[in-house]
Amino acid sequence: MTDLVVRRLLVDMEAPIARHWCAGDAFRTALFNALSMSFPFGEQFFIDSVRNGFKELSPEQQERFRAEVQGFVGQEATHRRLHALYNAHLDAHGLVNAWEPRARERMKRIEGQDVRHWLGITAANEHFTAIFADFMLHNADLLGDQDPRLATLWLWHSAEESEHKTTAFDLYQALGGSHAWRITWMRRVTFFFLIDALRQTFNNLRRDGTLWRWSTWKSGFSYLFGQRGLVRLTYGPWREYFRGDFHPRQQDASASVRWLREHSDQFVPVGQAVAA
Ligand SMILES: [Fe+2]
Ligand SMILES: [Fe+2]
Secondary structure, three states, rough: OOOOEEEEEEEOOOOOOOOOOOOOOOHHHHHHHHHHHHHOOOOOHHHHHHHHHHHOOOOOHHHHHHHHHHHHEEEEEHHHHHHHHHHHHHHHHOOOOOHHHHHHHHHHHHHHHHHHHHHHHHHHHHHHHHHHHHHHHOOHHHHHOOHHHHHHHHHHHHHHHHHHOHHHHHHHHHHHOOOHHHHHHHHHHHHHHHHHHHHHHHHHHHHHOOOOOHHHHHHHHHHHHHHOOOOHHHHHHHHOOOOOOOOOOHHOOHHHHHHHHHHHHEEOOOOOOOOO
C-alpha cells in the first residue's frame, strides 16, 4: 500500500499569470495550459472512479485500500482546485476550454457501466500522467524561471501523480479487471488524449495569435521530438503498459521522492500548521 500525503501548496494562484509564462515560449505555454484545462473535469472523473471502485470491494479489501483511497482523493481534489484557479486566469486571457465539454459529453457513454470500465480508463490516464510527470521532473528547466509559482505547481502536481500512480491500477486488479480491457482502454485513452491535447493546444495558440509563427512550430518540434523530446522519452515507458505483467510500481519514481524531499518548504501536509 502507498502512503499518500495530502499537501497544501504554498503558492498564490490568485495573482495573474503572464500570457507566455513558460519561458516566454508560446508552444510550451499553450500545451501546459491545454493540459491544465483538462484537469478539473478529468480529475473529478478519476476521484469518482476510485471512490465507486472502493465501494465494490469486499470489507477486507476495503480495509487494505481505505487510507490509500482517502489520500488519492485528497491529492486529486487539491490538484483540481488549484488548476481551476489557474484556468480562471486563462479565461481572462481569452482562451476557451473546448476539451472539458468534449470529454464531458464522451463520458456520458459510460454512465451506469461496470465500475471496472471507469477504473480501466482512470488507470490508463494515470499511467499517461505518471510518465509525463516523470518527464517533467527530469526536465524541470523546460518550465522556465519566469513564473516560479507555476513551475512549482507543475512539479508538485507531477510529484504527487508519480506518488499515487498505482491506486487506480490496483483497484482495477483487485476488482478482477481483465488484461484485455486494460489494453483496450489504454488504446482508446491514448487516441483521445493525444487528439484532445493537440486540438486544445492549437486552439490556445490560435486565440493567442501565435499559431502560425515559425518559432512556435520550432519549439513544438523540439519539445516533442528533440533530443529531450516528450514523445521521444515517454514512448518506451508508455508501451510498457501493454505487457501482461506490467505494474506501475515497476517504473522509477525516484524523481518524485527527490523533489518532495528537496522542496518541503513549498507545501504543508494538510492538518499541520504552517511554519512561521
Ligand atoms: Fe492530479
Ligand atoms: Fe492522478
